[in-house]
Amino acid sequence: MRITSGLLVVGASLAMVATSLQAQHETISYAVTSQPEDAGNLIRVDAMIAEKALIGELRRVSARLDPIRRVHEYFEQSHDGVSVYGAGFSRQRDNGRTVSVFGRVHEGINVETFPGLPAAAALARLEEVAGARPATDALPTLAILPTPLGELVLTWSAPMRDHRTHFIDAHSGDPVHRMDHIYTEGAVGFGAGITGEPQKVSTWHTEGSYQSWDRLRPAELVTLDGGNDLFGAFLLTFPDPAWVDSVGEDDDNEWSNRAVVAGHANLGLTYDYLFQRHGWRGMDGEDGRVFSIVAAGDFLNAFFLSAPFGPQGTGTIAFGTAPDDIPFVPLDVVGHELMHGVTFSSLVTRTGLPFLGTHTFVLGPSSFAVAGEAVRCGDTYTFEDPFGDDDLVAPLLCFDEDGMPTQSRTGKLALFWNEGGAINEAYSDIIGTSIEFAFHPPGDGLLRADYASGEDAEVSGRRMDTPRSVRIGPFPYPEARGQEFRFVVALVGERLIAYTGYGMRGSTPFRTTGSGYSGVHWNSTILSHAFYLAVEGGEHVPSGQTIQGVGGANRAQVEQAFFRAMVDLVPPFTTFATMGVAIRQAAADLYGAGSDAFNSIHQALTAVGL
Numbered sequence: 351m352r353i354t355s356g357l358l359v360v361g362a363s364l365a366m367v368a369t370s371l372q373a374q375h376e377t378i379s380y381a382v383t384s385q386p387e388d389a390g391n392l393i394r395v396d397a398m399i400a401e402k403a404l405i406g407e408l409r410r411v412s413a414r415l416d417p418i419r420r421v422h423e424y425f426e427q428s429h430d431g432v433s434v435y436g437a438g439f440s441r442q443r444d445n446g447r448t449v450s451v452f453g454r455v456h457e458g459i460n461v462e463t464f465p466g467l468p469a470a471a472a473l474a475r476l477e478e479v480a481g482a483r484p485a486t487d488a489l490p491t492l493a494i495l496p497t498p499l500g501e502l503v504l505t506w507s508a509p510m511r512d513h514r515t516h517f518i519d520a521h522s523g524d525p526v527h528r529m530d531h532i533y534t535e536g537a538v539g540f541g542a543g544i545t546g547e548p549q550k551v552s553t554w555h556t557e558g559s560y561q562s563w564d565r566l567r568p569a570e571l572v573t574l575d576g577g578n579d580l581f582g583a584f585l586l587t588f589p590d591p592a593w594v595d596s597v598g599e600d601d602d603n604e605w606s607n608r609a610v611v612a613g614h615a616n617l618g619l620t621y622d623y624l625f626q627r628h629g630w631r632g633m634d635g636e637d638g639r640v641f642s643i644v645a646a647g648d649f650l651n652a653f654f655l656s657a658p659f660g661p662q663g664t665g666t667i668a669f670g671t672a673p674d675d676i677p678f679v680p681l682d683v684v685g686h687e688l689m690h691g692v693t694f695s696s697l698v699t700r701t702g703l704p705f706l707g708t709h710t711f712v713l714g715p716s717s718f719a720v721a722g723e724a725v726r727c728g729d730t731y732t733f734e735d736p737f738g739d740d741d742l743v744a745p746l747l748c749f750d751e752d753g754m755p756t757q758s759r760t761g762k763l764a765l766f767w768n769e770g771g772a773i774n775e776a777y778s779d780i781i782g783t784s785i786e787f788a789f790h791p792p793g794d795g796l797l798r799a800d801y802a803s804g805e806d807a808e809v810s811g812r813r814m815d816t817p818r819s820v821r822i823g824p825f826p827y828p829e830a831r832g833q834e835f836r837f838v839v840a841l842v843g844e845r846l847i848a849y850t851g852y853g854m855r856g857s858t859p860f861r862t863t864g865s866g867y868s869g870v871h872w873n874s875t876i877l878s879h880a881f882y883l884a885v886e887g888g889e890h891v892p893s894g895q896t897i898q899g900v901g902g903a904n905r906a907q908v909e910q911a912f913f914r915a916m917v918d919l920v921p922p923f924t925t926f927a928t929m930g931v932a933i934r935q936a937a938a939d940l941y942g943a944g945s946d947a948f949n950s951i952h953q954a955l956t957a958v959g960l
Contacts, residue, residue, distance in 0.1 A: 377500060379454040380439065381931040384938065395451045399425060399439060402455075406431075408438065412700050417629055418939065420444050422918050424701045427455050430463040432504070435493045436706055436922045442939075450935045452928060453921040461494050461502050466521035472506035475523040480510035485588075486658050492520060495527060496923075498709035498766070498847050509658055513587070525846045529707070533690040533774065534653040560605075562598035562614040567621055569632035570639040573598050573614040574661070575607065578671055580647035586661055587668075593641070593661035609677035613644035613669060616684040623685070623785045624692065627906060628913050633665065633691035635699065635917075640688070643668040644679055652683050654690035656704060665691055681789065683804055686782035693774055696917035703922040708770035709847070709868070710925065712836065713749060713762035720852065720859035727761035731840040731850045733865055744840035744848060755841070765836035765854055766847065769925045771870030772834075776877035777916055779803060783814060783878075784909045792902065801882055814882040817875035818891070825855055827875045830892045831926065831959030832856065834876065835869040876958055877926065883954035884908045890957035897953045900946055907947040911937040930960030 382391045402408040408425040415421055420442055427437035439453035467475065469489045476490060477483060490508040495517055497503060504520040509531065517527040562573035574596040576583035586593055598610035605611045617640065624630040631637040641661050649670035660666035667687040672678045697705045717726035727748035734741050748761030786799040794800060803811035812820050817827035828834055837853035851862040853869070883890060885908050887899020900907055914936035920929065933955060937948040 376457045377454060377496070378457060379928070380451055381928050382451045383931060383935045384449045385943070392448050392451070395439075396448050399441065399451075402427075408455075411438075411702050414700070416914075416918055420449065420918075420939065422700065424921075425453075426702065429456075429459045429461060429494055432463045433493045434459070434502070435495045435505075436703055437496065438701065438921060440700065440919055440921045442919060442935075449939070450919065450932075452919055452924075452932055454923060456496065456502060459494070459502060461504055462521075463494070463504060465492060465504060465506065467506065467518075467523055469506070472518065472520065472523070473508060475518055476506065476508050476510060476516050479518060479525050480512050480514065480516050482510045482512040485509040485511050485513075486663075497527060497845050498711075499845070501845065503845065511588070513655065513659060519845070524843050527846065531656045531659055532653050533656070533687075533694075533778075534651055559599045559601050560603040562610050564614070564618055567618065568625075569621060569637040571614070571617050571621060572639060572641050572661075573610055573617060574641065574643045575599075575610055576643050576646040576668070578645045578648050580649075583643055583646035583668065586643055587655055587659050587666065589658070589661065589663040596643075598644075609644040609669070609671070609679060612677055613642055613679035613684065616679060616681045617642050617688070619681060619789055620685045620688045620785055623788045624688075624781075627784070627788065627909060628917075630692060630913075630917070633688060634695040635692070638664060640691075641666040642684075644677060646670055650678060652678055652687050654687045654694070656691070656694045657698075665694065667691060678804070680804055682782035682786050684782075685785035686778040686803070689778040689781040690774065692781075693777055693916055697920075697922055700918075701922050705774055705916075705920075705924070706770050706922045707768045707868070708923050708925055709766055709768050711764045711766040711839075714765040714836070714838075714854055716748075716760060716762060718763075718854065718859040721861045723861065725763070725838060725852045725859070726759060727763060728757045728759045731838075731852075731865070733840070733848060742842065742848075744842045746850070747839050747841045747847065763838055766839050766849065766868070767834055767836045767873060768868035768870050769873075770923065771868055772873035773877060773924060773926065773929050775870045775874035776881075777912070779812070779814060779874060779878045780881045780909075780912055784905070787902075787905060812871065812875055814875065814878040815886070817879050822872055823860065825858075825860065828855075828873060829875065829879050829890070829958065831876060833892070834873045835860070837868060877929065877960070880951075880954040880958045880960065881908060881912060883957060884951045887950070890954075893957045893959075895953065895957040897957060898946070898950050899954075900950045904947070907937075907941060908951060911940055911947060911951055914940065926960055930955045 382388050382395050411424050411426050413423045423441045425439045427434040437455050439451055441451045442449040472490050490506040495503050495505040503526050505517040505526050506520050507515055507517040509515045513531045515529045519526055564571035575598040633640045646668040647670050650672050652669040654667050657665045669679045694704045730743050730745050732741050732743050747764045748756055750756040750761050790797055790799040792799045801815035802813045812827055817829050820827050835855050837849045839847045842848050849866055849868050851865045853860050883897040885905045887897045889896050915932040919932045937951045941947040
């Protein structure tokens with residue numbers, strides 16, 4: 351296995367070279383837009399799509415019309431009839447004319463597509479790897495998986511009851527990759543919310559009681575009461591008709607349960623914002639039933655859990671309880687989690703896959719010291735088992751000057767970050783904040799719209815306006831590319847990478863208290879800060895650039911451009927660079943390339959390095 355440079359075939363808007371550990375194939379990324387300098391590339395990409403579709407290497411899996419009468423198609427790549435996971439093109443057309451293409455394909459694939467393990471044996475092996483039973487009755491899925499190191503591997507995969515989808519080598523059964531499904535962070539009654547202010551609760555009257563089951567909106571919104579019973583809430587994350595027994599109830603419609611009141615009311619406001627601002631219906635865009643679990647446990651966090659999990663297998667959002675028994679359901683947090691569901695659903699509808707973690711790396715030093723510890727190529731890392739004595743020891747991933755993995759002290763540490771995960775978190779922060787501004791007046795304090803997260807639950811979180819004002823240990827949150835947190839990884843087996851607690855921000859090393867975290871929340875402020883600048887304007891401190899901003903009265907333009915880029919344009923594997931191009935394209939689609947909205951967005955993205 352060797353790192354080789356992929357062929358650069360991209361639009362003028364983007365310069366990005368993919369790498370591969372297999373010399374026999376190249377990963378080619380495309381971000382071709384309607385800018386005049388891309389006209390020739392659009393013609394060439396269109397011809398390539400037509401050719402590959404003709405010979406069966408590309409298959410159109412969806413075509414949908416958007417509100418401005420543009421057609422969005424997605425083409426999935428396959429090799430010998432087997433899907434190449436996450437590879438393909440998202441193409442936008444206007445009256446038969448191609449406007450933009452985003453995606454990537456793999457050329458020169460040399461992968462044997464007949465699995466050594468039959469499906470039944472693969473499922474048994476997946477149970478061993480996960481330490482859990484399958485989450486559904488379906489057989490595992492066969493696909494060619496591009497690993498985070500760029501290698502193409504024939505894999506079997508299945509969602510398991512540990513809330514992960516696991517991928518194993520379809521020949522050897524060795525673990526290759528794993529994907530989390532948890533993304534962490536009628537009648538009208540009244541009740542007191544988390545701040546003590548009265549909130550309307552859209553309820554359903556049945557059998558002498560009122561339930562937190564909104565049947566007035568086009569999508570049914572169901573709020574389940576976890577009762578701060580973590581085990582009980584855990585059971586609600588699996589499909590089971592018994593969920594109906596956990597719907598919040600009150601006998602007179604004068605609600606006193608703050609978690610149910612605020613969670614249910616804020617879920618309704620989130621639905622209203624998505625529909626009124628973006629024309630998006632519920633979580634799946636089709637007014638499917640939306641589930642929320644409040645008081646899921648005594649923990650200061652919230653999460654989205656994607657399908658095939660949740661009370662009906664369609665996903666759910668869940669919220670814990672902050673200190674002093676404050677339900678962790680402020681409006682921006684509820685909006686944040688539901689936006690994770692929108693991101694997941696919109697990509698699955700268009701492409702058949704969710705918005706994926708895009709793990710990229712650079713080569714760092716051979717060694718560094720942090721907190722009195724030496725981190726060196728040739729060392730191992732111990733992943734401690736919190737439930738027993740089955741600690742896992744794996745070598746740190748390093749490469750030599752020829753691009754080969756090495757355990758030599760002279761190798762270079764591979765420093766990873768999860769770009770897709772950070773984009774996902776940024777989008778949820780952006781929409782959560784936008785919902786606040788839609789329903790609360792601007793200002794500081796409770797029930798005021800601002801650019802801080804979770805403040806109505808008296809929790810201090812990251813800020814989109816001044817990320818540097820909040821610190822992660824000795825480091826401020828990043829405000830531009832080049833300030834991101836990157837992590838040393840260990841190689842488990844031959845292909846599975848695992849994030850350690852060591853890393854570097856720029857040239858400064860750091861050590862976290864645990865392992866397995868890829869910095870998605872920390873690095874999200876690079877993109878969310880660009881959103882803030884595009885709306886409010888001002889100086890971007892690291893670059894010294896001044897952004898005009900559209901102003902608060904026109905913030906909907908920036909919100910709609912960002913939203914469109916995610917739900918209509920980008921492919922499952924998306925980097926920060928590609929996201930920046932897609933957001934610009936969305937602004938051009940909606941408001942024109944010379945508009946104030948486009949210019950503000952372009953300036954803001956440029957300032958943060960996108």
